[in-house]
Amino acid sequence: MNVAETREALTDLIGGMRPGDALPPERDLATRLSVSRTTLRKAIADLVGTGRLARRHGVGTFAAGPKLAQALSATSFTEDMRARGFEPGSRTLSARTHPAGAVLGRRLEISPGAEVLRVHRLRLADGEPMAIEELHVPSALVPGLSGDDLANHSFYALLEHRYAVRIVAGTQALEPTVTTPEESELLGVPVHSPSFLFERTSHTENGRVVEFVRSVYRGDRYRIVAEIAPRGAAPPSDTAAGRTP
Structure with missing residues (x-):
């Protein structure tokens, strides 16, 4: 078998495994599939890259869970994870107030000298890191809010x-991106792993800007889903939950 055929055979094998189950040892797997270990390694690397397998250095290679469909809508990460049967969690990495400055002030539509609360969080699902989030919110809007x-x-x-x-x-x-060394360490993925960068500005019914959020989501655990309709037609209602803090 060539690499593509080996990859297909491995995909069938993974389909019968539960998330977290370990692949058989490389030698046994190569014998089972009648392929060289070089071909097997290339096929496994491809599946790690697409998120079907997860490699834990010094431990082994494991079947990964299904990717989470990420709709472009405005529901909270907490609600989203609970709807999918996961226990949501967060770890606050840092929290501080600082003057908005010119760029952030324009995004939040406040004075550059106005105070902004910046909270850096690691978002979790069943204890597994899913995303890194940097939230900015005008301090005057949320007095007393802490990390x-x-x-x-x-x-x-x-x-x-x-x-x-x-x-x-x-x-x-x-936009698509890759993880930095710091992001990789927090998310538990190799450096320069594929990821999604989200930047969002949200507002209230009267138009007041509430937040600017920059988030990096693991590319091996998420896929983006968007519902579409012909121009002028009423779009269908969302059926998948989206991502917000």
Whole structure:
């Protein structure tokens, strides 16, 4: 078998495994598939790159869970994960206030000298790192909000219940990227792994800008889903949950 055929055979094998199950030893697998170990390694590397397999250095190679469909809509990460049967979680990496500056001030539509709360979080599903998020919100909008508040709570839920602020819409940009060494360490993936970069600005019904968020999502655990319709036709309702903090 060539690499493509070996990859297909491995895909069939993975289909009968549960997420987290280990692949057989390389020598046994090569014998089982009647391929050279060089061909097998190339096929495994391809499947690691597409997220079908997960390699843990010094431990082995394992069947990965299915990718999570990421719709471009405005529901919270917490709600999204619970709807999928995962236990959501967050780890606050840092939280501080600072003047907005010119660039962030324009994004949030506030004075460059206005204070902004910046919270850097690692987002988790069943304890597994999924994304790194950098949230910026005008301090005047959320007095008393701290990084500890956001450790295991939805930002949107806190906004609505504590501050009577409800996000209704926003603008989100998406582009492919690769992880930096720091991001790779936090997400538990190899350096320069494929990932998605999201940048989002959200606002209330009266148009007040509430947040600017920059997030890096693992490319091996997510795929992007968008519903489309001909120009002028009413778009179908969303059937998949989206990503926000």
